[in-house]
Amino acid sequence: xxxxxxxxxxxxxxxxxxxxxxxxxxxxxxxxxxxxxxxxxxxxxxxxxxxxxxxxxxxxxxxxxxxxxxxxxxxxxxxxxxxxxxxxxxxxxxxxxxxxxxxxxxxxxxxxxxxxxxxxxxxxxxxxxxxxxxxxxxxxxxxxxxxxxxxxxxxxxxxxxxxxxxxxxxx
Amino acid sequence: xxxxxxxxxxxxxxxxxxxxxxxxxxxxxxxxxxxxxxxxxxxxxxxxxxxxxxxxxxxxxxxxxxxxxxxxxxxxxxxxxxxxxxxxxxxxxxxxxxxxxxxxxxxxxxxxxxxxxxxxxxxxxxxxxxxxxxxxxxxxxxxxxxxxxxxxxxxxxxxxxxxxxxxxxxx
DNA sequence: AGTATAAGTTTCTATTTGCAACTTAATTTT
DNA sequence: AAAATTAAGTTGCAAATAGAAACTTATACT
Numbered sequence: 001x002x003x004x005x006x007x008x009x010x011x012x013x014x015x016x017x018x019x020x021x022x023x024x025x026x027x028x029x030x031x032x033x034x035x036x037x038x039x040x041x042x043x044x045x046x047x048x049x050x051x052x053x054x055x056x057x058x059x060x061x062x063x064x065x066x067x068x069x070x071x072x073x074x075x076x077x078x079x080x081x082x083x084x085x086x087x088x089x090x091x092x093x094x095x096x097x098x099x100x101x102x103x104x105x106x107x108x109x110x111x112x113x114x115x116x117x118x119x120x121x122x123x124x125x126x127x128x129x130x131x132x133x134x135x136x137x138x139x140x141x142x143x144x145x146x147x148x149x150x151x152x153x154x155x156x157x158x159x160x161x162x163x164x165x166x167x168x169x170x171x
Numbered sequence: 172x173x174x175x176x177x178x179x180x181x182x183x184x185x186x187x188x189x190x191x192x193x194x195x196x197x198x199x200x201x202x203x204x205x206x207x208x209x210x211x212x213x214x215x216x217x218x219x220x221x222x223x224x225x226x227x228x229x230x231x232x233x234x235x236x237x238x239x240x241x242x243x244x245x246x247x248x249x250x251x252x253x254x255x256x257x258x259x260x261x262x263x264x265x266x267x268x269x270x271x272x273x274x275x276x277x278x279x280x281x282x283x284x285x286x287x288x289x290x291x292x293x294x295x296x297x298x299x300x301x302x303x304x305x306x307x308x309x310x311x312x313x314x315x316x317x318x319x320x321x322x323x324x325x326x327x328x329x330x331x332x333x334x335x336x337x338x339x340x341x342x
Numbered sequence: 343a344g345t346a347t348a349a350g351t352t353t354c355t356a357t358t359t360g361c362a363a364c365t366t367a368a369t370t371t372t
Numbered sequence: 373a374a375a376a377t378t379a380a381g382t383t384g385c386a387a388a389t390a391g392a393a394a395c396t397t398a399t400a401c402t
Contacts, residue, residue, distance in 0.1 A: 014283055015274025016204055016267070023270070026195060026390080033187055036311070042349050052391045057350055067277070079348040079399045088277050090311050094299045095273055096187070098266040099194070103186025106238070106259050112185055114316040118303035122317060123325060125309065126302045128265045132289040133297060135306070140207070140261050145285040146293060154294060197359085213380050223360045228381055250368045250379045 022066040023092070027051050027059050029099065032085075032092060035069065040082050068092070098128040193237040194263070198222050198230050200270065203256075203263060206240065211253050239263070269299035 023029065027049065034048045045056055060083060063069045068089040074080035097116070104112045105127075116125050129137045133154075194200065198220065205219045216227055231254060234240045239260040245251035268287065275283045276298075287296050301309045304325075 015271045018278040019274030095269040100186045103190030107189040117317045119315045123304040131297045133294040144290045146288045
């Protein structure tokens, strides 16, 4: 039975503190959600989420500084500014969906509507889960910590496994 | 091409605000990480993360109130109190790992060590992703919103598909 | 020229954070 | 049994942050 116990001294050395420095503030995830929903302009964010003007301005510059949003003055209307998600920002989607799904699962029984679906077959997406290298869903007890030096590389099989995962993903 | 654009009026009706109410505060994720690493007592949290005493006390009661931690006085040493993750708390693991992986990917090139592995075969876990009902990895552009009423149930096939996913997960 | 809009700033107040010292109850040590 | 230590908090106070409302600046429309 795996024990998920990270060496305590190294607790500070994972990516979480860095992630929280960028995303840990009160409104960051709400701003991000709006951005994912196509919101791009200051006044649009403002009317979308109930945030104070100055705080929004502050958060937008901070998210821009940390490379999550990209800020461009609009060429067609030079009063306007466009905030767009960068690749780094787009990469937060799994985190956001996972958090949202958790909120939906444990929230006050609010049947969430509308629902996120795969555009291809219009079926709801799966709950976000943790998976082993070969795609098995893993729970808390299936995980443990290892030093990367001690991991047996499966490079020979790698292509093979990638292929199997791809096949799996293409059902 | 799918457009991930949620009806704006309904932005407030997803699980995210609720999730953020419980987990959106400054130290909540760090406390959670410690809890996942087996930390259970007040003084242990205190020496693990650089948080002030009163703030920790406040966060622990709040996380307890929102059902993420469970608080029990220790029977063997009645000075001590045990904080343990509830099922609701354990269910935040995918969110936390996703956020952590993002931090590792986009952080300052810190080769994170140790690494999370599947206890069964000692191989690193996959990046947390969004998947379609049949297990395909989906990106931002593959998603769209639908009213649950408009979704064609696949209950007839359901067992079949579940089966295929299970097979996929068992490679 | 006059009004409206977009994206901020500024000012001022209220809340939250964080440090340091204090408390209370239960254990260990001497 | 008395004294010291430990665990889990509280309290008081200074500093930082959040938030509401009014103000600014540059553009654009009429």
